[in-house]
Amino acid sequence: MYLRDLITLTSSSFLTYRMRSFLTGLGIAIGIAAVILLTSIGEGLHQFMLAEFSQFGTNIISVQPGKTQTQGGNVGIFGSSRPLTLEDADALRRLPYVEYVIPGLVGNAEVRYEGRTRRTMVLGEGRDFGKAFTMKVQSGSFWTDEDNEQARAQAVIGSKIQQELYGGRNPLGSWLRIGGQRYRVVGVMESKGQILGMDMDDALFIPAARAMELLNRPGLMEVNVSYRADVPADTVVRLIRARMTEMHGREDFTIISQEQALEVLSSVLDIITFAVAALGGISLLVGAVGILTIMTMAVTERTAEIGLLRALGAREKQVLTLFLSEAMILSALGGLMGLIIGVGISQGLHLLFPALPVHTPWLYAVLAELTAVTIGLAAGVAPAMRAARLDPVEALHAE
């Protein structure tokens, strides 16, 4: 028997039972589409998040006030934690392997230049900000004053601020009013766009000490420590923990290494992707049951035909092949339909929401289709075996 004939014969039964075959194929299609759609979004999200996170640079450890307890306990029970201070930052600066220490806090303030005002994000940072993070100054430079109370009122502004307040003119050396205080503009950042939903171009940077005063904050929100790339994160984390505990008398702070955060994020995203694929897998299982059902029905309905085929000289194996192919082709077509639906919806979503990253890994598509074929095979085996083992004479009389 030729493959072409096999396809002609099986497709003739699909054409006869159009609705039924379509619905059965749809069962598989929905499963495959779900897997493809969700893994596409999951995988896209994964890549997006990793890219977003590593935009800042990777060998950075962040120290934040307060202890996040994994057991879910409340910090408040033990009293409030001490704020992070510029002295803490200085202490960390003296640790080995440490390259830069950047004290930081964020807030909002009104910015004013020559009658134009704008409410914008204010980042209080250290003078080494531009060196520690992968963010470049386009013109001018960061201030060089030490990170302490004596730091003068100087600001580095984002490109959008330059656009909006200066109309693109050179702002270097001008005086800008931030929250009612006068700051001298010393630099303009290179355009960076959105990072984790924050528009870094619509932001300005001032010394952390000035920001605490301006925003009326008792302490820093974080201290970022950049360390030598050849040193493992764990080593630096240990050193920081020891020094900070020494400074505060107890561990009332949280250390987040970017390396660890990326690992955690990555594994969380992997779990999400896997869970989502498993969900699709369940719909595939339902699809498989559909195929099993329809093939069992087909064998019962076509018992007389099976008897006839045997009378015409079909071997048991040929009958088996016929029914197995039917199950497999049905499932494969369903899978193909699912691939098209899945990729179609993913791309449609991408068109509707360009911010939503979508990425269909080819391997997943191929694996999904192979899965569909395998499901068809597995679900078709039992009915096909039954068909092959029918007694020809008895089968002929079934009607």
Place this chain on the structure above:
Amino acid sequence: MIELLNVSRTFTVGDQQVAALRDINLRLDAGEYISIMGPSGSGKSTMLNMLGLLDRPSSGTYLLDGGNVTELNDEQQARVRREKIGFVFQSFHLVPRLTAAQNVELPMILAGIPVEERKARVQVLMQNYGLSDRADHKPDQLSGGQRQRVAIARATVMNPTVLLADEPTGNLDRNTGWEVLKLLEGLLEQGITLVVVTHDAEIGARAQRRIHMLDGRILSDEANQNDSK
């Protein structure tokens, strides 16, 4: 050419043993025209299935062209059926999803004959049986007589040596029945061995050799001297 030696066939129904064939000894020669008659349940169909290798004897031996086919496995038996035997049934047994031409083509598909040869043979047969304009019709668009003609075309497309017909006119009106019978008898000229199971005495009488069965046994086996065909 065909020889049944002490062939019996017993069915087990529940805890009952039903003997459909009892100790049959029969020899058919090439080119013979045989009718098998007898009351319902006398074992005619079982005999035909046995001759067509669809069924295996419970005991006894079946020799086809001198070879013992009782011992062949499924694959070998299928091959014999494919190459030497044609079946025609009372209820036509056409595949409803396939066109008339595809139904005729079916045995050749199973045999793995190349497409060009298949198409050519189908065309010739459809023409011979006056079915050319019905080639693309599905069985439900055909009359009973046309359906049986398609079935005969299908049974002969592999050029079998034996054609086994189980009440081929049973589902047809008298005139159509006769037409179909004429068609079958026409095959005798090509040297085919024709075995027709029938209820109809008039039809049965046309065969040169008439076998009467009763209760799984051959009651009489008479050859017609004055061939009345």
